[in-house]
Amino acid sequence: MKVPFLDLKRWDEELKDALKTKFNLILENGVFSGGEEVKNLEAKVSTYLNSPFTVSCANGTDALELALRALEIGLGDEVIVPAMTWVSTAEAVLIVGATPVFWDTDEDGLLAADWECAITARTKAVIPVHLYGKMVDMDALVIKAEANKIHIIEDAAQSFGAFQNGKAAGTFGDVGCLSFYPTKNLGALGEAGMCLTSSTCLAERMKMLVNHGQLVRDEHQLIGRNSRIDTIQAGFLDVFLGRFEHQQILRRRFAGYYLTSLSKVEEIRLPQGTLEPDHNTHLFVIQIERRDELKDFLFQKGIVTVIHYPSILPDLKPYSSIGNFEKARKISKQGLSLPLNPWMRKGEIDYVVKAIQDFFL
Ligand SMILES: Cc1ncc(COP(=O)(O)O)c(C=O)c1O
Incomplete structure (x- = not known):
């Protein structure tokens, strides 16, 4: 017998048909960036995770970078990161010019409870990673972060659908970052990601950063980038979300x-x-x-x-x-x-x- 780690060709015919129907619909509509599919996905994830704002983007690594930039974290700032995580968590910190300060994990691979020992005068944020899908004790982490006046960016790339006392992974911190990489529990047929926040101001900044610093076409208020989600991925994710x-x-x-x-x-x-x-x-x-x-x-x-x-x-x-x-x-x-x-x-x-x-x- 052969047991693959994950074989995404095994989807049932019903799922494949639903994806094909969605593809045909998008083809008929002729909208391939932004549009109703993107709005629909953001609204559905917002409802499912009870996150007031959702900003879709190109992938989970970008989601982390957008969160850091929206919080104006950069050169000279330190961000506490667990030593065991996927590389993106620290990569995003370095991309914005800040310094990742690594801290050990517990036996499950989650940021160790004594992480506040890593705080210095330069610390601007901590990134708890809900590794393998298991959530960090967020109530305890929030208390410490608030006491030390530092931001929380949750790396919830692996933990979509995990809830601690009824509250979704990614909704405890200033920003929660999701990845819809194909192997994730909610995965696209390509690359996609999302930022979650309850802050109107951060949501607005992230929406701008994702789209060349503009909320309205040609009104560029910030130096942003293009990290928009593909319409087609938003459409496929809607199908997967239903299942x-x-x-x-x-x-x-x-x-x-x-x-x-x-x-x-x-x-x-x-x-x-x-x-x-x-x-x-x-x-x-x-x-x-x-x-x-x-x-x-x-x-x-x-x-x-x-x-x-x-x-x-x-x-x-x-x-x-x-x-x-x-x-x-x-x-x-x-x-x-x-x-x-x-x-x-x-x-x-x-x-x-x-x-x-x-x-x-
Ligand atoms: C813990 C963690 N952070 C960030 C990411 C980055 O997500 P993406 O691959 O969508 O850029 C991933 C996904 O691989 C991840 O597992």
């Missing part, structure tokens, strides 16, 4: 099978809180000392796993930084993402579990 909750049920079901079946394997640390509402089961990351051996063993059996991520950012040349990143580094050495997506079959989960059990025989 999102059903797909979440399937993800949770498969994650539940893994949790039950692997609970007796002592050598494995299972992901925590995966089935809680503040986790969207984006990735199922186990931790094991003999990670590379297990990865190779599973590959021999036709099972594809992925490492998120093999290096912590401060160990990479462009982000090189010294500090105590022990827990984040441990995850980079021991973390292994097992296949988990709504298009899997129960037999595949059983096969992966059996292969892992065989590894320990």
